[in-house]
Amino acid sequence: MNGNNRLIIQFLTILAVFFSHAHNAMADSDELMSLSVEDLLNVEVISTAKKAKSLNDSPAAIFVITGDDIKRIGATSIPEALRLAPGLDVARINANKWAVTARGFNGRFANKLLVMIDGRSLYTRSFAGVYWENQDVMLEDVERIEVIRGPGATLWGANAVNGVINIITKHSEDTQGGLLSAGGGTEEQGFGAFRYGWKFNSNTTARAYFQGFNRDEFHSTSGENAGDNWNKTQGGFRMDSQLSLKDTLTIQGDFFQSNIHQATTEFQVTPPYRRDFDETIDSYGGNFLLRHQRTFSLTSDYTFQFFYDFYERDAAFLKENRHTLDFDFQHRFAFLDWNDVIWGLGYRLNMDNFGAGAVTSVSPAKRKDQLFSAFVQDEITLIDDYLWLTLGSKFEHNDYSGFEVQPTAKIMWKPHHQHRLWGAVSRAVRTPSRLEHNTKSLQLVNPPQTLPVSPYFLPPVALSFNANNAFEAEEVISYEIGYRTTFIENLSIDLTAFYNDYSNLRSVELAPVVFKGTYIEQPYFLANNHKVKTYGFEIAAVWQMLDWWRWDVNYSLLKTDFSSDKAKLEIGESPQQRVSLRSTLSPRNDVDLDVLFRYVDKNTAFDLNGEDIIGDYVSLDIRLAWRPVEGIELSLVGQNLLAEHHQEYVQETSITQTEIDRGVYGKITWQFGQ
């Protein structure tokens, strides 16, 4: 017998052992029903992860990342946790900045994804996106992250163009007692968190937490230190109260402060025309949320929510503070026994104040703007427990693009309890941002060029950005179909295909040059001239191979057709293919071994120097955890292990191009008093 044959036989033996165990794991139903109640109460229970078997009933491309998933991949930030979801493009720009989108259009200032924490929108009107470095929660307290690809505008409103992310933290009843964690390593230089949960009385529970970290700088593409190290502290609380049999109240809030370092470049029209320097952005903010829910009956309830959110950033490019007040009311009721209706009203007030940077000014510096919205959605049961049709629309008015309508029609078919089929057609808009309407900025200066004929020379040329308050909303018509199944025991497959037709997309247009005496100004402004079509599919498969070994495989394909080469250059092309393979293994009750492998195709970004092509890359994260005694867990995490460093994205505005370093950290977690 040669070596190969021996190896094959050994491999087959192992597979046979695995599958025999997998088979044993399935309790025989006849055997189970032959047992008495006494025997059943003495049977040893295992909690096999339900993930491989459960099928979501939503007619949308939804993917759920659980709190346990986040822990087991060793994520230390929300964007890192989001890497688990198919169809999401998460790219780390440097140590403190991320570009996150769904189904294309990525960027530091990506603007087609709506993100919420416990129902609080993280959207900033400044650039119509999310400052990811401002957003954090104590990851141990996350219940789940729901990632919905595709438009979600009917329920959640404008800017839910390509997807919605809802980060949901645990009820304070589920976080009783203490949790203390601390650790450190090469890139995660030091971090710690403390949370304590307690009970006021039988109806009211609460928790409070405080956490902080210090993260190392990465390396620039030229191999130098990137100067992007940062630190952050954050604290917060949540209180949940059952006011009566019908009423629940949740109050929560957070506050953070961070020092964000970055290498910056500023241009000027006088010598030396360009200034490179390191700066520290002082960024802080907080929020407060109150939610009251009254349940009238099984089929009728309402929710009232109020939140206040503020942040301030003191960057050389622009100083900014923003206050957001948001009121939201939703009412759900059943009608004629075959309609589940949900409708709501919303009001949002934004107040901001911009201080001029050296090269950027916002006019008017202060602005208040309002958003009024209403929506209605009806889920109609066409055939009981078999076929549902959902129709709805959002209607809203904002101070930038006026009145917007965002309808959707979805169908859900459940031919069998192991199969789900759905389809959807939706329209969504991305409303203009404050900077798109009210900014003027000096973006780039080309120094004077000496001409061959002395003493003539070309004066400096300044590229200046001029906002356009006629810039309109971008829009998409989206078509989606999906199929979910668990037709094979312990294997679930979720497949979604989509076709998105975008119009009115942002374009950059040049205005006539102006001679300013000592330099030439080339102004450019924004318009809505680009069109794009994207299509592709996403597959998410979960295989619970054994009770203690699960595999998750995701594959995403995204094709983009641009209306012109100019559109392709200015918008940038997201990775066509993304693959992730994850093994979740617990060989013993007290040991976890997790492996996450990812492949990301090449992509392009557009910055002031034109197009950047970022090469494809692979990455590998491994986490090993051991619980020597109850309540204590020691873990060792290796991140981006396959290369010393790799590049994932380039920011649109001028900062140092940075590569993400390999990192290793250790962590100890102690849970007590539960």
Next chain:
Amino acid sequence: MLNINSKKTAILWALLCFGLLKPLYAKPVDKQSLLAALTLNLARFTTWPDLVNPILNVCVIGNNVVQASFSNLNVKTINGKQVRFLNRSRLRPLEHCQVIYFGDLKKNLVRQALISIMGQNALTIGEGVEFLKAGGMVSLEQQGGKMQLNINLSAVQQTGLVVSSRILNLATIFEFPANME
């Protein structure tokens, strides 16, 4: 030093060891299947005073995993009554249910569901003592590696249901009077 083949062999044997070691501690019974089996077994020891219908409606609230845990048990009859499983994940209608199993459901909806079936002779089964506090009759709770049976006697006594003393002897008895204010 190990050559490549030896390394592969070592890795494979290590995996094999994992495979062999596992059954020593994991006696494999899926929790949800056990919950379903216990629910149907409890129905065997329950008497409905006014049940003339030859069908026993077992209403199941929960996702496809919960639904499948009941249908996979392949139970046709209980105490001579034909068993009919009804998917009630949309929480309605509950009027004709003799047994209602509450899978994962928000607390406020559990409470409302229990209010909506007041006065109806339905055996209600859920998870955790919180379910009993909300007015449920039987709760199953995982304690260590086993299931524990809890019964809210007040809730049972408010209906015409009779639960066998054999079951009551196995259960931890609670008395949470209904609070419908």
